[in-house]
Amino acid sequence: MSLEDDLLKQRLARIREIEALGYRPYGRRFDFSHTIPEILGGYGAKTAEELTPEVRVSVAGRLMTLRHMGKAGFAHLQQNGERLQIYVKKDAVGERDFQLFKLVDIGDFIGVDGYLFRTRTGELSIHVEKLEFLSKTLLSMPEKWHGLEDVETRYRQRYLDLVANPDVRKVFVTRARIISSLRRQLEAHQFIEVETPMMQPLYGGAAARPFITHHNTLDIDLYLRIAPELYLKRLVVGGLDRVYEINRNFRNEGLSTHHNPEFTMLEFYQAYTDYQGLIELSQELLAQAARDAVGTTEIEYEGHKLNFSRLERYSMREAVVRFWQGDGRPTMEDVANPEWLLRNSDKSTAGEALTDIFERHVEEKLIQPTVVYDYPVETSPLSKNKPDDPAFVERFEIYAAGMEIGNAYTELNDPQEQRRRFEMQLSMRERGDEEAHQMDEDYVRALAYALPPTGGEGIGIDRLTMILTGCRSIRDVILFPLLRPEGPIDLVRQLRELDGV
RNA sequence: GGGCCGGUAGCUCAAUGGUAGAGCAUCGCCCUUUUAAGGCGGUGGUUGCGGGUUCGAGUCCCGCCCGGCUCACCA
Numbered sequence: 166m167s168l169e170d171d172l173l174k175q176r177l178a179r180i181r182e183i184e185a186l187g188y189r190p191y192g193r194r195f196d197f198s199h200t201i202p203e204i205l206g207g208y209g210a211k212t213a214e215e216l217t218p219e220v221r222v223s224v225a226g227r228l229m230t231l232r233h234m235g236k237a238g239f240a241h242l243q244q245n246g247e248r249l250q251i252y253v254k255k256d257a258v259g260e261r262d263f264q265l266f267k268l269v270d271i272g273d274f275i276g277v278d279g280y281l282f283r284t285r286t287g288e289l290s291i292h293v294e295k296l297e298f299l300s301k302t303l304l305s306m307p308e309k310w311h312g313l314e315d316v317e318t319r320y321r322q323r324y325l326d327l328v329a330n331p332d333v334r335k336v337f338v339t340r341a342r343i344i345s346s347l348r349r350q351l352e353a354h355q356f357i358e359v360e361t362p363m364m365q366p367l368y369g370g371a372a373a374r375p376f377i378t379h380h381n382t383l384d385i386d387l388y389l390r391i392a393p394e395l396y397l398k399r400l401v402v403g404g405l406d407r408v409y410e411i412n413r414n415f416r417n418e419g420l421s422t423h424h425n426p427e428f429t430m431l432e433f434y435q436a437y438t439d440y441q442g443l444i445e446l447s448q449e450l451l452a453q454a455a456r457d458a459v460g461t462t463e464i465e466y467e468g469h470k471l472n473f474s475r476l477e478r479y480s481m482r483e484a485v486v487r488f489w490q491g492d493g494r495p496t497m498e499d500v501a502n503p504e505w506l507l508r509n510s511d512k513s514t515a516g517e518a519l520t521d522i523f524e525r526h527v528e529e530k531l532i533q534p535t536v537v538y539d540y541p542v543e544t545s546p547l548s549k550n551k552p553d554d555p556a557f558v559e560r561f562e563i564y565a566a567g568m569e570i571g572n573a574y575t576e577l578n579d580p581q582e583q584r585r586r587f588e589m590q591l592s593m594r595e596r597g598d599e600e601a602h603q604m605d606e607d608y609v610r611a612l613a614y615a616l617p618p619t620g621g622e623g624i625g626i627d628r629l630t631m632i633l634t635g636c637r638s639i640r641d642v643i644l645f646p647l648l649r650p651e652g653p654i655d656l657v658r659q660l661r662e663l664d665g666v
Numbered sequence: 667g668g669g670c671c672g673g674u675a676g677c678u679c680a681a682u683g684g685u686a687g688a689g690c691a692u693c694g695c696c697c698u699u700u701u702a703a704g705g706c707g708g709u710g711g712u713u714g715c716g717g718g719u720u721c722g723a724g725u726c727c728c729g730c731c732c733g734g735c736u737c738a739c740c741a
Contacts, residue, residue: 171710172676172692230701237698254698271691285699308677308690310702315677317733329677373740418740419667428741562741569741600740625741638734649732652714 176303177663179268183298186264192299195276198223201244208281209289219280222291224249225299227328228273230309238266239290242275246334250290251277262296271309272302321651323644333641339458340630340642344411346457347431347624350450356407356433361396363389363413369608370394370547372600373416376426389415394547394621397434398576399611401619409433411626422638423568426647429626438620439549439575440559444536447563447571447622448476451534451629458633466566466632469532476563477535481523484537488530513596516541516556531564540574543593546586546602548574563624566632573622580612 180190199207199222208220226242226249236255241248255263257279269275276297284290307313312329319326319333326333348358366385368375370392378387393410400408411431418424435442455462455473462474479487482500489495499505500522503515510518519541531537538561542550548558563571577583587609590602630642640646 175693232700232703233697234700234703235697237700239700239703241701250701252699256698282699284701286701288699288701290699305676305691310690311678313677314679315673315733317673318677320733371741414741416740419738421740422735424740430741572741623741628741651732 172305173303173659173663176270176301179270180301182268183265183301186261186268188265188298190298190301192274192276192297195225195297195299196223197225197276200224201226201242201249202247204249204281205247205289211281211289213283216281216283221278221280223276223278224251224291225274225276228269228271228275229306231269231271233267236263240269242277243328246331250284250288251279251293252282252284252290253277253293253296257292257294258296262293265296265298269298270302270305272304272306274299317648320640320646320648336630336634336636336642337644339634340626342458343454343630343633344626346454347450347626348411349457350453351407351409351433354407354435354446356409356435357405359397359400359405359408359410360412361390361393361400361410363415365390365396367603367605367607369602369605371414371416372544372602374418374599376415376417391416392430392623393432394623395605395608397432398616398619398621399608401434401436401576402611402614402616406436406617407434420647422640423628425627425639425643428639428643431624431626432621434576434619434621436617436619439618440538440561440573440620443573443620443622444476444478444538444561447536447573447624450624451476451563454629455633464633466635467637469566471533471565471632473534473565475534477533479535479537480539481519481537481541482539484527484531484535485519485523488527490526490530514541514543516543520544528564528569529567532566534563534565536561536563542586543589545574546590547577547583549577549579550582568628568632569625570628570632571622571624573620576616576619576621578612578616578618580609583612584609 183190201224204222204224208216224242224244226244228240229243229248230241232239238253240251240253242251253263253266258266276299277291277293278295279291279293282290282292307325307329313319313325319330364378364380364387366387368388368391370390371394373391375388375391378389379385380387392414393412397408397410409431411429413427414430415427417426420426435446452462452474455464462472464471464473482497485500486495486497495505500519506515506518506522510521512518512521523537539551539557540548540560542556542558545558545560548560551557551559558574560574562569562573577586587602587604591604593601627639627642630636631639634642636642
């Protein structure tokens with residue numbers, strides 16, 4: 166018999182003992198008077214004298230440590246990531262509750278009533294007078310001082326990671342703060358939140374390979390969206406002048422420390438502005454999100470101090486010249502010269518070559534939060550041309566810590582030009598570019614009803630969260646990152662065999 | 667997909683090619699202010715899976731599975 170079987174058997178037997186004492190092994194509602202963080206916040210600094218007269222509390226949580234000492238014992242309850250010690254003495258709780266205390270395991274949920282006191286060693290604790298059993302754990306918790314280290318188990322069983330590693334919990338609390346800060350700010354700017362299709366008959370708004378699914382009743386294939394962009398701009402056509410959406414995009418591409426197949430994107434569109442207006446708004450949004458999430462705009466990330474109070478700004482050509490490392494550093498004349506560009510890239514047009522060179526030589530060097538603007542038209546099929554240079558578009562991306570975290574442009578609102586851009590993309594597709602944009606005639610039709618001058622932007626929530634929480638891998642900011650399915654777990658068989666034993 | 671690294675008890679980790687171990691957890695006994703509680707005594711292993719080499723494999727070789735990092739692709 167394996168240990169696991171043995172443990173399960175012991176725990177299941179214990180459930181019957183708990184029932185025999187008259188408690189529910191899987192309890193019901195428990196009306197606590199305080200959360201554990203509230204008690205630590207409110208009384209954590211109080212001396213023993215200040216805890217008289219008695220402060221009565223009623224608290225629930227998961228047992229994380231257990232120290233039996235004959236006719237008394239100590240334990241720590243954990244709730245919302247924080248721990249509070251309880252002291253259970255036979256004289257104080259009575260025979261029946263003390264029998265229950267002898268049956269609890271690390272990992273069980275219990276509720277206690279009692280009063281606050283300080284132990285001989287000074288730790289704020291609850292002197293328990295009544296115990297309630299709330300829920301039984303059948304499996305043993307991770308080890309008490311190393312926590313859960315195995316990366317694979319941490320991702321597959323995130324609930325254990327969250328219980329055992331308080332810092333992991335903090336990352337996801339910070340993530341929630343970032344999102345709520347962005348929502349609050351956009352609402353304050355009169356943006357309204359909308360939801361657009363995740364399942365789309367045509368995919369667009371980015372360059373990526375899609376996931377394909379099928380609707381049975383309509384008998385049609387649909388794509389999981391790679392971006393919400395084209396739907397959001399249809400809404401601006403319809404008079405929703407300021408819209409945003411925070412939701413998942415799906416891209417059927419590689420996994421890495423910076424890529425998960427489903428990831429969260431904020432996209433927002435503002436009528437009557439352009440990319441310059443969006444740079445100002447971006448700077449404001451990011452600085453305030455940093456302040457709201459971590460209390461400062463000075464962010465330590467992998468040994469660098471990032472300053473989110475402002476965005477550095479370079480045109481793509483300037484960025485290539487300025488951040489080029491090593492030999493062959495070009496001049497501004499070089500990066501404007503198609504011959505030089507095509508010599509330094511295997512791409513077939515000057516614009517694609519410039520983007521290619523930028524991505525290979527510059528992107529990872531952009532550590533400080535930086536805006537790179539003025540992109541070649543070839544790689545930007547939905548952006549508006551620069552009026553003085555139609556080979557470039559009014560587009561920028563935001564980089565920080567060597568990662569792209571945002572992408573924005575003045576939206577192309579001329580349907581005739583949009584049709585030409587789509588046709589240019591189709592010819593790229595015919596030359597083998599699988600990620601070139603599809604023709605979306607309904608979108609052209611929407612533009613034909615007139616899209617006002619508009620600026621639009623996307624911000625990658627996962628990557629922004631990585632930077633603001635100091636995480637090196639995107640998997641550390643996504644609760645359940647995509648992994649290959651694991652092998653047999655074999656718990657159901659064990660439970661079945663032990664059922665009623 | 668390529669390269670590198672890893673997978674040993676529930677958890678965290680050891681183990682020159684020579685009897686698979688420790689701490690925590692778990693079980694029994696003792697203990698009414700402990701806190702990595704303590705004391706005494708136990709249980710627990712298909713060393714990821716499958717082959718091979720060898721008198722003998724956790725260890726060496728081959729294949730596969732899972733994961734991490736990295737390169738490529740991408741945001």
